Amino acid sequence: MGILKSRRRFLAGLAAASVYGPLTQFGLARMALAGQSQQAKLKIVFVVVPDGLAVDSYTGDGFGDGRGLWHPQVQSSDTTAFTLNEVSAELAAYRNQSLYLRGLILGPEGANVGHLGWTFVLRDSAGSQSSIDILLGQALPGTEPSHRSLFAGPHAGVDGTPWFVSYQGNAIRTPYRDPVLMAQALFKEPGLASSSRQPGGSTLLQTSLADIQEIKGKLSGAERQKLDTHLDSVEQVIKDLDLSQPPIGECKPLTVEPLDYRSAKDRTRIQANHHQVVATALSCGITRVATIQIGRSAESLNILDVSPGNNPHECAHRLHQKELWKGTRQWYVQRVKFLMDELARYQDPHVPGDSLLDHTLVVLTSEMADGAPEHMIDMPLLLMGGASGLLKSGDGAGRYLDVTSQADRKHHTGNPVIGQYMVDMQRIWATIAKAAGTTVPYGGNIEPVSGIFSNV
Structure with a gap:
């Protein structure tokens, strides 16, 4: 059974796990900003x-x-x-x-x-x-x-x-x-979420990544190609960990x-x-x-x-x-x-x-x-x-x-x-x-159709 904790408890769990660092003025400010409404x-x-x-x-x-x-x-x-x-x-x-x-x-x-x-x-x-x-x-x-x-x-x-x-x-x-x-x-439960978001999480992966890169130098051909695919995935996980933020809005159970x-x-x-x-x-x-x-x-x-x-x-x-x-x-x-x-x-x-x-x-x-x-x-x-x-x-x-x-x-x-x-x-x-402010990399005709959106 999946349970989504309330936003307040979620942030409290993150703070307790030092995701924001010690509860200094800076840490409290970041917690406050996480709950602010945006455009x-x-x-x-x-x-x-x-x-x-x-x-x-x-x-x-x-x-x-x-x-x-x-x-x-x-x-x-x-x-x-x-x-x-x-x-x-x-x-x-x-x-x-x-x-x-x-x-x-x-x-x-x-x-x-x-x-x-x-x-x-x-x-x-x-x-x-x-x-x-x-x-x-x-x-x-x-x-x-x-x-x-x-x-x-x-x-x-x-x-x-x-x-x-x-x-x-x-x-x-x-x-x-x-x-x-x-x-x-x-x-994720607060404890589980916080462990993946701790500042050291991406550092541990980066250390492992360096070890894998060393192994990569000893491989060739198909084996090296397979490892490259896995390396891409690890690098993406590192980026995701660094960019993850706490939920916003009124997250109800x-x-x-x-x-x-x-x-x-x-x-x-x-x-x-x-x-x-x-x-x-x-x-x-x-x-x-x-x-x-x-x-x-x-x-x-x-x-x-x-x-x-x-x-x-x-x-x-x-x-x-x-x-x-x-x-x-x-x-x-x-x-x-x-x-x-x-x-x-x-x-x-x-x-x-x-x-x-x-x-x-x-x-x-x-x-x-x-x-x-x-x-x-x-x-x-x-x-x-x-x-x-x-x-x-x-x-x-x-x-x-x-x-x-x-x-x-x-x-x-x-x-x-x-x-x-x-x-x-x-x-x-x-x-x-x-x-939505982006483009598609498609070949052929990608001319937007007019009359659908006010900004196109």
């Missing part, structure tokens, strides 16, 4: 649901008709007058903080990658660079450098299929799946219920626990970037709330009745609604008078548009939250924006609603990066 700081949470969000109709085929259950119904390409659809309506409570984007395409040009969409969804179109959450984590540091970009995937890969959407370069990241273990990694994260029986509660841990980490300033993967592409774990006997991948393929197709998509989006609720109830660590949601951008998408023809055309993408006032979401009314006027890609087939011309998804990641 608003943007937080970003990516949520990826599996097997599309039913952008096509139940009877649609081929590359889709764009008349399904997700995209809002509208009369113009940029409007606050829109009607939410049967699946997007699950987020009606946050309509006024929402920007629904339309006209996006995922993956490499000229290819429909089907269930390999998970290798591209948060990355560049070539699938060769780090995912956007990693890049943002480097630009938006929290107090714990080792948690620059938190990755939670409660039910991703529980069947032994590690189709995870977050990448460090070309290396697939493994998410936290057990929320108890995630809480323990994030919210958190108890996580131990449950079997591999079980369909506990799926709904496990997902809720993940959201609570992620929200708490953001509210403590430990991290400012998180990714939540709600199941893997073609997932096999049943959603008992919808259908005990049919897995959600089959339902996405419309192999069962229409209500199960719709019900599984609605269940995924309901989880996102509950995440929004969680973010709304926490206090922001940098602006105590505001909620965490006031300064968080939540990005919802999938690794494909629709699960029956398994295509990436007319992708679902929703931006939500206060986002520190940066998101152009209709001045409190919510907004729908078709971005095909800025299209850079043409597909071989036409969507009856929006046509052949679409915007490459990597440009959305480039746009979010620019809004």
Whole structure:
């Protein structure tokens, strides 16, 4: 069971362990500064649901008709007058903080990658660079450098299929799946946390590093290359220890219920626990970037709330009745609604008078548009939250924006609603990066899409 101590007890534990040094005037001043509010700081949470969000109709085929259950119904390409659809309506409570984007395409040009969409969804179109959450984590540091970009995937890969959407370069990241273990990694007990943060901690590692460097001189070829990889990791740990800071804001106690994260029986509660841990980490300033993967592409774990006997991948393929197709998509989006609720109830660590949601951008998408023809055309993408006032979401009314006027890609087939011309998804990641004050190292077109953020 993971327990997050109160901020006061946490700081007291650090002080007792001499993390701040003796309780001199200087030490007390640093403790006081740790609790001061700062200027608003943007937080970003990516949520990826599996097997599309039913952008096509139940009877649609081929590359889709764009008349399904997700995209809002509208009369113009940029409007606050829109009607939410049967699946997007699950987020009606946050309509006024929402920007629904339309006209996006995922993956490499000229290819429909089907269930390999998970290798591209948060990355560049070539699938060769780090995912956007990693890049943002480097630009938006929290107090714990080792948690620059938190990755939670409660039910991703529980069947032994590690189709995870977050990448460090070309290396697939493994998410936290057990929320108890995630809480323990994030919210260390004062004694444990202090020992890793003592001034001598990095010095001991540096001494060991010097010894390893001596050994390195005696190696060659593959053995030396392997050691170089380990040395890079040790050097990063040293940097992280030196840069770690105590949590900020009002860090409230958190108890996580131990449950079997591999079980369909506990799926709904496990997902809720993940959201609570992620929200708490953001509210403590430990991290400012998180990714939540709600199941893997073609997932096999049943959603008992919808259908005990049919897995959600089959339902996405419309192999069962229409209500199960719709019900599984609605269940995924309901989880996102509950995440929004969680973010709304926490206090922001940098602006105590505001909620965490006031300064968080939540990005919802999938690794494909629709699960029956398994295509990436007319992708679902929703931006939500206060986002520190940066998101152009209709001045409190919510907004729908078709971005095909800025299209850079043409597909071989036409969507009856929006046509052949679409915007490459990597440009959305480039746009979010620019809004956050950084850039993406992606090849191809990374021109930001205008009209999404007030500072881009």
